[in-house]
Amino acid sequence: DWTPDIFVESTVAELKQKLGNDKVVLGLSGGVDSSVAAVLIHKAIGENLHCIFVDNGLLRKNEFESVLESYKGMGLNVKGVDAKDQFYAALKGISDPEGKRKAIGRVFIEVFDQEAHKIQGVRWLGQGTIYPDVIESVSVKGPSATIKSHHNVGGLPEKMNLKVVEPLNTLFKDEVRNVGRSLEIDPNILGRHPFPGPGLGIRILGDITPQKVAILQEVDAIFINGLKNKGLYDQVWQAGAILLPVQSVGVMGDERTYEQVVALRAVTSVDGMTADWVDLPYAFLQDVSNEIINKVKGVNRVVYDISSKPPATIEWE
Numbered sequence: 020d021w022t023p024d025i026f027v028e029s030t031v032a033e034l035k036q037k038l039g040n041d042k043v044v045l046g047l048s049g050g051v052d053s054s055v056a057a058v059l060i061h062k063a064i065g066e067n068l069h070c071i072f073v074d075n076g077l078l079r080k081n082e083f084e085s086v087l088e089s090y091k092g093m094g095l096n097v098k099g100v101d102a103k104d105q106f107y108a109a110l111k112g113i114s115d116p117e118g119k120r121k122a123i124g125r126v127f128i129e130v131f132d133q134e135a136h137k138i139q140g141v142r143w144l145g146q147g148t149i150y151p152d153v154i155e156s157v158s159v160k161g162p163s164a165t166i167k168s169h170h171n172v173g174g175l176p177e178k179m180n181l182k183v184v185e186p187l188n189t190l191f192k193d194e195v196r197n198v199g200r201s202l203e204i205d206p207n208i209l210g211r212h213p214f215p216g217p218g219l220g221i222r223i224l225g226d227i228t229p230q231k232v233a234i235l236q237e238v239d240a241i242f243i244n245g246l247k248n249k250g251l252y253d254q255v256w257q258a259g260a261i262l263l264p265v266q267s268v269g270v271m272g273d274e275r276t277y278e279q280v281v282a283l284r285a286v287t288s289v290d291g292m293t294a295d296w297v298d299l300p301y302a303f304l305q306d307v308s309n310e311i312i313n314k315v316k317g318v319n320r321v322v323y324d325i326s327s328k329p330p331a332t333i334e335w336e
């Protein structure tokens with residue numbers, strides 16, 4: 020019978036056998052899959068696992084610092100790389116969603132490759148690929164999969180000439196979480212909502228500037244902290260805010276304002292393939308909306324997205 024403890028024990032033994040004294044490089048994202056993969060490989064080969072966590076400038080507010088701290092607390096050998104400026108430069112003037120995804124994926128590969136080359140004699144690329152990702156990339160030829168290029172770092176192993184080690188590629192998400200629990204990984208990491216690789220880059224409709232990122236980070240933090248404080252976070256599969264390329268008229272004191280509109284999105288889902296909008300309490304939405312408009316300069320209107328997938332998607336881009 021499959022249990023997380025048995026999986027951990029046998030996988031660690033296999034990894035030891037397979038990797039020997041080789042060095043492995045792995046990109047951490049702050050998400051469940053890459054974190055669990057890293058801890059498993061670390062258990063097998065210790066300091067020979069070199070982790071890299073890239074700040075692409077499109078993460079949630081304070082995410083880079085806090086996640087880096089918790090990785091260090093887990094004993095991982097991790098290097099944080101601030102590459103914000105490289106990403107912003109590559110994204111300058113690009114409004115098309117696929118164009119943004121491609122630019123973000125390309126810069127990620129460049130930054131990661133450059134960092135990996137600083138590690139002497141690395142032979143393997145560790146990845147947190149799970150079973151549904153394997154299926155999805157096999158079926159990626161179909162019309163539905165070409166709607167969005169989710170696998171933005173697919174070219175990495177070829178470019179780097181490394182062998183790939185993917186200890187989670189037979190597991191589903193809930194199994195990954197159970198393995199993570201068995202490894203005693205921080206519940207905050209295990210319970211985290213999914214977050215897209217291109218991050219806030221696909222939640223800022225239109226072109227990306229550091230100023231827009233700063234606005235969206237504030238809005239998103241108010242919404243997510245609100246969900247956590249009201250005990251709603253764990254009832255939601257994924258939530259976030261979208262900065263719309265629309266300005267609307269408002270009043271502030273005697274002044275007429277003309278500022279941005281943000282949309283809030285919260286969905287329930289099993290695997291992201293279908294999703295329903297969450298019927299969040301009106302009083303909660305009202306508090307969050309007031310807080311956003313009062314605190315975030317540049318935003319004067321908040322709307323709530325009540326579309327389900329299909330036909331809408333979870334993200335707006």
Ligand code: XMP
Nearest residue numbers: 120168169213214215216217291332333334
């Ligand atoms: P959609 O918007 O297609 O999203 O309903 C389904 C799930 O996929 C995530 N998503 C992405 N993840 N790179 C990623 O790593 C991407 O380009 C990307 N686009 C969407 C989305 O956040 C949701 O969880």
